[in-house]
Amino acid sequence: MSEKVASRGLDPLGFIEREGSHARVPRVFRPVVAAARDRLLDVFGARLDSAYVYGSIPRGSARVGRSDLDLLVVLSEEPTGADRDAARVLGEAVDKQFPEIDGVGTLLYSRARVLSEPERYDIGWFVACLCTPLLGEDLAEFLPRYRPDSLLARETNGDLARYLPRWRERIAATDGTEEALRPLVRFMSRNLVRTGFTLVMPRWNGWTSDLREMAEAFAGYYPERAEQLRRAAVLGSEPVGDRAVLLSYVDDLGPWLADEYARVHGVKAPQPQNRS
Known part of the structure; x- marks a missing residue:
């Protein structure tokens, strides 16, 4: 093992x-x-x-x-x-x-x-x-070599809370068409799955970019949220233009992930003002 x-x-x-x-x-x-x-x-x-x-x-x-x-x-x-x-x-x-x-x-x-x-x-x-x-x-x-530790977790995805207000603005500004909503679902789904994975990455002790494998790694530590991340992993690969999905991300899964991330790894260091 x-x-x-x-x-x-x-x-x-x-x-x-x-x-x-x-x-x-x-x-x-x-x-x-x-x-x-x-x-x-x-x-x-x-x-x-x-x-x-x-x-x-x-x-x-x-x-x-x-x-x-x-x-x-x-x-x-x-x-x-x-x-x-x-x-x-x-x-x-x-x-x-x-x-x-x-x-x-x-x-x-x-x-x-x-x-x-x-x-x-x-x-x-x-x-x-x-x-x-x-x-x-x-x-x-x-650049140095990198380990899947808490420092890497914090500095890669420890800023979700800063982005959630922008996500809400993007959702509000997007029309309700499938064509407009689908890219947002794909983008936010992938982002949340990767954040969920890096939350547990040091305990899982490894790296993967496979969304479904990321979701399964997360599920081993947070079974109460497992189905949400599994669903996000599917939508990250096969997105649908559903505003309800996006709202569930910014109103429920996203805030929970941001809070748990801060508790476990801390908050990402502030970045330069010209960060895009």
Whole structure:
């Protein structure tokens, strides 16, 4: 039993192993990744420090027509509003070109921010452990190894309480159509499942990005909330445009998770004012 627990996404020394690789990208998605890589070079040119692909595609678990393409782009300087607009247009173009994917999400950061001390256990960890290099220098070389401990839990997801008011505003501002609500359900479901998982991560002693496995890990410690997180895991992969689901997140599951997280791990350290 101890050997099985020790191998949950960890290397023999207990550090989180980097997930994903180009070898795991399913053949059907390889043209999508190649097109995104080429477009990133065209759009950002010499300002592009490095770029990564993350999520289900480099993990090899993406589903044709259902999974999105997730990109993380690091620029040599702080991204501007124009840069974010350009990334959005790029994503829309790739999404339109390839029916194999259901949307493109692109995160934009500066090199200085990724490598900064305040981001060491948040964006830095994300790049080092969850992102597969696509272009440029791999910044993981400048970052430490990470263990699934309480510090990592606090600094990755210990700020849910700060985001719940914004989530409520987004729900209120969204029309009631399936098309408008579905992305919000997917986003919030994934976020809550990952938060529930990192709440128990140090006790579970491992790492996984599989939403259903995350929910099951959580269920072992909070059986009274297990079905809520299991349902969120399903909706994170197969979302439906249901406002009632979103309201249950911000009125019940989300506040409970935020309070329990603060009790167990504490609250995430304040971030720089320009945090996006």
